[in-house]
Amino acid sequence: MVNKVKVNLKLNGERFSAEIDPRMLLCDFIRDVAGLTGTHIGCMTGNCGACTVLMNGRTVKSCTILAAQANGSDITTIEGLSKGLELNPIQRAFHKRYAVQCGYCTPGMIITAHYLLSLGKTLSRQEIREHISGNLCRCTGYQNIIDAIEELLRDKGLLR
Amino acid sequence: MAVNTGGEKEVIHQPFEYFAPKTINEALKLLNKYREDAKILAGGQSLVPMMNLGIVSPKYVIDINNIGKLSEIRENKNQITIAPLVRHYEIAESKIIKRAIPMLSEAASHIGDMHIRHRGTIGGAICHADPAADYAPVLAALDAKLEIQSVKRRRIVSARNFFKDAFTTELKPNELLKAIHIQKVGQRTGTAYQKLEFVSGGYAVVGVAALVALDGEGLIEKLVVSVGGVERRPITIVFNGDVLGRKIENATIEEICGAVKDKISEPLSDIHADGEYRRSMAAVYTKRAVLKAANRALGGE
Numbered sequence: 001m002v003n004k005v006k007v008n009l010k011l012n013g014e015r016f017s018a019e020i021d022p023r024m025l026l027c028d029f030i031r032d033v034a035g036l037t038g039t040h041i042g043c044m045t046g047n048c049g050a051c052t053v054l055m056n057g058r059t060v061k062s063c064t065i066l067a068a069q070a071n072g073s074d075i076t077t078i079e080g081l082s083k084g085l086e087l088n089p090i091q092r093a094f095h096k097r098y099a100v101q102c103g104y105c106t107p108g109m110i111i112t113a114h115y116l117l118s119l120g121k122t123l124s125r126q127e128i129r130e131h132i133s134g135n136l137c138r139c140t141g142y143q144n145i146i147d148a149i150e151e152l153l154r155d156k157g158l159l160r
Numbered sequence: 161m162a163v164n165t166g167g168e169k170e171v172i173h174q175p176f177e178y179f180a181p182k183t184i185n186e187a188l189k190l191l192n193k194y195r196e197d198a199k200i201l202a203g204g205q206s207l208v209p210m211m212n213l214g215i216v217s218p219k220y221v222i223d224i225n226n227i228g229k230l231s232e233i234r235e236n237k238n239q240i241t242i243a244p245l246v247r248h249y250e251i252a253e254s255k256i257i258k259r260a261i262p263m264l265s266e267a268a269s270h271i272g273d274m275h276i277r278h279r280g281t282i283g284g285a286i287c288h289a290d291p292a293a294d295y296a297p298v299l300a301a302l303d304a305k306l307e308i309q310s311v312k313r314r315r316i317v318s319a320r321n322f323f324k325d326a327f328t329t330e331l332k333p334n335e336l337l338k339a340i341h342i343q344k345v346g347q348r349t350g351t352a353y354q355k356l357e358f359v360s361g362g363y364a365v366v367g368v369a370a371l372v373a374l375d376g377e378g379l380i381e382k383l384v385v386s387v388g389g390v391e392r393r394p395i396t397i398v399f400n401g402d403v404l405g406r407k408i409e410n411a412t413i414e415e416i417c418g419a420v421k422d423k424i425s426e427p428l429s430d431i432h433a434d435g436e437y438r439r440s441m442a443a444v445y446t447k448r449a450v451l452k453a454a455n456r457a458l459g460g461e
């Protein structure tokens with residue numbers, strides 16, 4: 001039996017701790033240990049972005065991080081962005097613009113959109129496209145997702 | 161809330177012991193003890209996917225992310241020193257690097273996607289030595305000095321000699337890349353990195369780094385071109401007599417591109433591009449990089 005490691009972190013604003021096998025990935029920790037299944041797993045190789053979460057305020061792919069490495073960090077998942085069943089503005093924009101089909105990529109896309117909006121930087125459509133290039137969507141063809149993010153930026157006066 | 165888990169269904173099959181040392185010395189001691197059985201974990205953007213796929217199966221993982229000293233960018237009069245844990249996005253955004261070595265931030269800003277750049281580190285990218293990676297040609301063109309440390313020994317290796325083969329470097333199992341030292345480029349010197357990628361965030365099909373120094377009359381005083389993505393390691397050409405003293409004009413550029421093409425003997429062929437295409441594109445991107453670097457040498461963007 002290998003050693004276990006203790007992980008203490010902040011998960012969607014609340015303290016959370018567990019003893020885990022060091023092999024456990026952050027995405028599995030979030031889903032299986034914390035029971036937050038909003039974060040999806042697509043590839044396990046850092047390519048698809050379905051597992052995107054915020055770590056200390058920045059987007060990361062949680063399948064490329066050992067849960068042990070998240071010790072002491074502040075993690076936000078899709079569940080942390082809205083209150084209960086009430087949709088947040090990003091989710092509403094995705095809904096309105098039909099930026100969701102099967103929904104597999106959606107949590108990662110919304111976390112990424114949340115991060116882009118939190119930057120407070122002016123972005124062009126081309127820049128939005130580049131910023132979401134780490135999140136693959138097999139359904140929508142991206143246009144509606146970009147439209148939704150564009151609308152959110154426009155509402156804040158941040159669309160170039 | 162506290163939870164205990166069994167850990168029966170981990171994606172990574174090989175059990176390993178996890179260490180999170182707080183000092184370089186501690187990390188070096190662990191590395192010295194476990195050697196081939198150990199792996200340094202930096203940004204994890206290459207290592208963790210490889211562990212998930214079972215391509216690499218270390219028995220000891222030494223996470224260096226808690227060693228604060230390894231995250232600094234320092235500048236003095238002639239030199240910039242970058243610690244290995246500096247992340248790609250920090251290199252892309254650093255004012256110091258943008259000003260002194262624009263092609264380094266240019267290369268960093270083209271690595272993978274935003275999430276990868278938030279996490280991946282310059283040291284990890286160098287040590288991983290993927291032939292299609294972006295820093296290698298840039299650091300080779302700059303003749304960056306890599307500071308390598310083991311428990312007993314410190315040595316300096318030029319980036320031109322560090323890359324031995326695809327995914328193979330000068331590092332011994334008990335050694336850590338501790339710092340990257342880059343001489344600031346002088347007056348009337350420009351640098352540029354031009355990358356051919358098929359999708360935004362893709363690896364380099366071809367990536368060319370150029371450093372051009374011009375004299376007072378705009379004639380070439382120094383020219384270095386390094387090409388990544390094309391062979392198993394970067395191809396670096398330090399131009400001499402034939403090109404020096406000449407003007408940046410079509411005939412000169414053609415000669416430079418011809419020399420680059422001639423130097424490529426075993427271009428890589430894969431699903432992205434065949435060897436001949438890579439060789440042709442190496443010439444096209446050399447032209448772009450040299451023209452951009454020359455323009456910067458004259459004070460342009």
Ligand SMILES: Cc1cc2nc3c(=O)[nH]c(=O)nc-3n(C[C@H](O)[C@H](O)[C@H](O)COP(=O)(O)OP(=O)(O)OC[C@H]3O[C@@H](n4cnc5c(N)ncnc54)[C@H](O)[C@@H]3O)c2cc1C
Pocket residue numbers: 045046047199200201202203204205206207208209244270271272273276279280281282283284285286287288290292293294295331335336337338361362363364
């Ligand atoms: C989807 C995706 C797209 C990518 N696209 C690109 C791209 O376009 N261009 C590009 O260049 N790269 C790309 N990468 C790779 C990325 O740059 C990685 O960050 C990099 O290859 C590894 O850096 P890391 O810090 O993540 O290192 P890790 O994955 O932690 O380590 C990589 C290797 O280096 C060793 N190592 C790390 N640090 C040290 C050290 N200080 N001393 C000794 N050994 C060390 C490790 O033991 C391991 O063998 C991509 C990766 C992904 C997942």
Ligand code: FES
Pocket residue numbers: 040041042043044045046047048049050051052061062063064
């Ligand atoms: S599951 Fe993490 S990037 Fe695909």
Ligand code: FES
Pocket residue numbers: 099100101102103104105106136137138139140
């Ligand atoms: S909606 Fe199906 S993958 Fe994006």
